[in-house]
Amino acid sequence: MTGGGDETARSSQPDGLRERLHTVLPAVYARNYAAKFAVALAVIAVVLAAVGFGSYLQIQKQVVSDATTDLETSAMHRADSIEQWRTTTETETIAIAATGVYDTGTAAEVRQYLTTAATAESSQIRSLHYVSTVDDSQLIVASTEESTEGRAPWAVEPAWKSPVLATINDTTGTETVVQSAAYADGGGHSMAFVTPVSDGDGALVLVARVPTEEVRDGRSGFETRLLTGGGDPLVDGQGGSAPLSQDGLRAATAGRTTTIETEDRVTTYTPVNGTSWVVATSAERESLYGPSRLVRWGFLAVIGTAVISLGVAGYLFGRHTVRPIVQLRDRTQAMKEGDLGVDISTTRQDEIGRLYDAFGNMRDTLRSQIRQAQAAREEAERSSRELERQNERLDEFASTLSHDLRNPLTVARGHVELLATRLSDQETDSDDLQSHIEKLEDAHDRIESIIDDVLTLTRKGASVEETAPVPLEAVVTDAWDNIDNKSASIEVTGSRTIDADRTRLLRAFENLFRNAIDHVGPEVTVTVGLTEHGFYVADDGPGIPTDAVDSIFEYGHTTSEDGTGLGLSIVKTIAEAHGWRLYIDTTYPDGAMFVFADVFSEDEPDWYGTEFEWGRPEADD
Numbered sequence: 219m220t221g222g223g224d225e226t227a228r229s230s231q232p233d234g235l236r237e238r239l240h241t242v243l244p245a246v247y248a249r250n251y252a253a254k255f256a257v258a259l260a261v262i263a264v265v266l267a268a269v270g271f272g273s274y275l276q277i278q279k280q281v282v283s284d285a286t287t288d289l290e291t292s293a294m295h296r297a298d299s300i301e302q303w304r305t306t307t308e309t310e311t312i313a314i315a316a317t318g319v320y321d322t323g324t325a326a327e328v329r330q331y332l333t334t335a336a337t338a339e340s341s342q343i344r345s346l347h348y349v350s351t352v353d354d355s356q357l358i359v360a361s362t363e364e365s366t367e368g369r370a371p372w373a374v375e376p377a378w379k380s381p382v383l384a385t386i387n388d389t390t391g392t393e394t395v396v397q398s399a400a401y402a403d404g405g406g407h408s409m410a411f412v413t414p415v416s417d418g419d420g421a422l423v424l425v426a427r428v429p430t431e432e433v434r435d436g437r438s439g440f441e442t443r444l445l446t447g448g449g450d451p452l453v454d455g456q457g458g459s460a461p462l463s464q465d466g467l468r469a470a471t472a473g474r475t476t477t478i479e480t481e482d483r484v485t486t487y488t489p490v491n492g493t494s495w496v497v498a499t500s501a502e503r504e505s506l507y508g509p510s511r512l513v514r515w516g517f518l519a520v521i522g523t524a525v526i527s528l529g530v531a532g533y534l535f536g537r538h539t540v541r542p543i544v545q546l547r548d549r550t551q552a553m554k555e556g557d558l559g560v561d562i563s564t565t566r567q568d569e570i571g572r573l574y575d576a577f578g579n580m581r582d583t584l585r586s587q588i589r590q591a592q593a594a595r596e597e598a599e600r601s602s603r604e605l606e607r608q609n610e611r612l613d614e615f616a617s618t619l620s621h622d623l624r625n626p627l628t629v630a631r632g633h634v635e636l637l638a639t640r641l642s643d644q645e646t647d648s649d650d651l652q653s654h655i656e657k658l659e660d661a662h663d664r665i666e667s668i669i670d671d672v673l674t675l676t677r678k679g680a681s682v683e684e685t686a687p688v689p690l691e692a693v694v695t696d697a698w699d700n701i702d703n704k705s706a707s708i709e710v711t712g713s714r715t716i717d718a719d720r721t722r723l724l725r726a727f728e729n730l731f732r733n734a735i736d737h738v739g740p741e742v743t744v745t746v747g748l749t750e751h752g753f754y755v756a757d758d759g760p761g762i763p764t765d766a767v768d769s770i771f772e773y774g775h776t777t778s779e780d781g782t783g784l785g786l787s788i789v790k791t792i793a794e795a796h797g798w799r800l801y802i803d804t805t806y807p808d809g810a811m812f813v814f815a816d817v818f819s820e821d822e823p824d825w826y827g828t829e830f831e832w833g834r835p836e837a838d839d
Contacts, residue, residue, distance in 0.1 A: 320418030697727035704740035
């Protein structure tokens with residue numbers, strides 16, 4: 219009993235709450251559904267605005283954080299690239315200096331070693347010089363630039379003096395590399411890396427090109443400079459427009475990456491490890507934080523769109539429900555009259571919306587059944603046409619077999635009879651018998667060729683269902699190697715990747731090449747090239763007579779005593795199986811040209827070779 223009383227009390231609480239709300243709210247709200255709906259829309263709009271504004275503040279903070287991180291990442295990437303270059307160059311300098319040729323070799327041998335090392339080590343090396351300190355001479359005795367030999371290093375380049383003297387006077391060991399300041403050298407900037415040689419009295423000077431391209435930032439709006447610890451440009455021409463912050467320079471010199479924001483710009487200062495250099499990457503504040511404005515305008519657009527949408531939805535939802543019922547009646551009448559394309563869609567999700575959905579599903583089901591019936595009828599018609607085409611092909615094959623096989627069989631039978639007669643004669647010459655045997659072999663080869671061509675047409679005449687990217691030039695080369703090309707030559711004037719069945723395409727090229735050799739001669743030149751929508755195969759023969767162009771692809775058509783008349787039929791069948799067109803260009807003046815059209819569209823990209831070209835390392839200078 220107690221439990222039942224509690225449930226009754228709980229069920230009465232919502233009714234009491236409604237009564238209290240009715241007493242508090244104005245009477246117009248209680249009696250007017252539109253007012254209720256307007257208040258509900260207003261509450262939704264306020265909630266949307268609050269949620270949107272909170273999201274805007276978080277997104278704004280994230281945009282600023284991401285932009286700053288992007289700037290810092292770019293600066294650190296450039297600093298890492300410069301550090302990698304410096305470390306690699308120092309390693310190369312120590313490696314080249316760690317050989318016994320300086321103590322035991324002549325000047326010519328040292329020069330040869332330096333020339334070989336400069337070529338083998340790195341494309342960044344501009345020159346190598348061996349400075350001898352024997353008898354306090356401090357002269358260049360061997361160099362990849364012979365014009366510098368016999369001169370003092372600082373006479374060749376003043377910037378070398380400080381690192382050369384520091385290296386010569388240093389007694390810490392052979393693993394120390396002293397760098398010079400960057401200096402202009404031709405069309406770029408260079409630095410000297412000096413280290414004592416491991417065996418001998420002297421020092422090695424390696425002059426390397428400063429990779430200024432590592433400092434340039436590919437990002438639009440980013441400005442990157444390579445500076446000394448004092449803020450001076452390490453490379454001429456990198457003054458830049460952004461003012462420098464001494465705090466940022468000091469922090470970077472101390473080994474910390476620091477981002478400094480001013481009124482107009484944001485700059486990140488990053489140290490280059492192992493040096494006193496600083497990479498400064500900056501961007502205009504407005505450009506760097508530009509997406510935040512888009513977020514602000516997007517927030518306003520979303521709120522405005524939401525308010526307008528709520529108003530429109532309220533108007534549509536408050537309209538009378540009779541109109542959609544009348545519309546549904548009219549549309550079902552149209553369906554009854556056969557118009558299955560009538561629109562029965564609705565955005566409503568209430569009972570009327572579900573009623574619309576039910577009628578829509580019924581219409582879609584009926585339309586789907588009709589489409590399936592039509593598709594089945596079309597499939598039956600296609601099957602009938604394919605059967606007729608197969609029957610026609612079988613008739614053509616039967617005609618070809620009855621005509622072309624009869625001749626070699628007759629020849630074989632005649633020579634068998636002659637062999638039987640001659641074998642009974644003891645005076646028969648063995649050479650005469652051998653000639654009949656060879657003719658028998660030719661007849662059987664002829665029969666085998668005809669059978670192969672017929673099987674190709676019967677088994678591979680269907681449409682190609684699976685294709686793969688095929689390099690045209692590679693297939694042409696393989697087809698040419700597969701045939702007896704005699705003294706003929708092949709030229710490929712253009713190539714690209716096409717989607718094809720490689721085996722069938724190879725067969726088509728083989729037949730075309732054999733046809734050219736058989737009809738033009740063993741010294742024919744065959745050319746393969748590209749057209750706007752496909753490719754062509756041409757020869758330098760007399761061409762095809764005009765009266766033979768229309769019949770050249772027919773089964774059994776041949777002008778050769780040894781031909782089957784199926785070679786070009788096979789080529790046409792393979793082209794059509796791919797969905798291509800094959801025709802003879804009668805305007806070609808230099809011979810016969812077979813054109814494969816509709817192989818690719820005009821705007822189809824050519825990805826042939828890009829994987830190898832992009833992945834191929836640059837050649838050494």
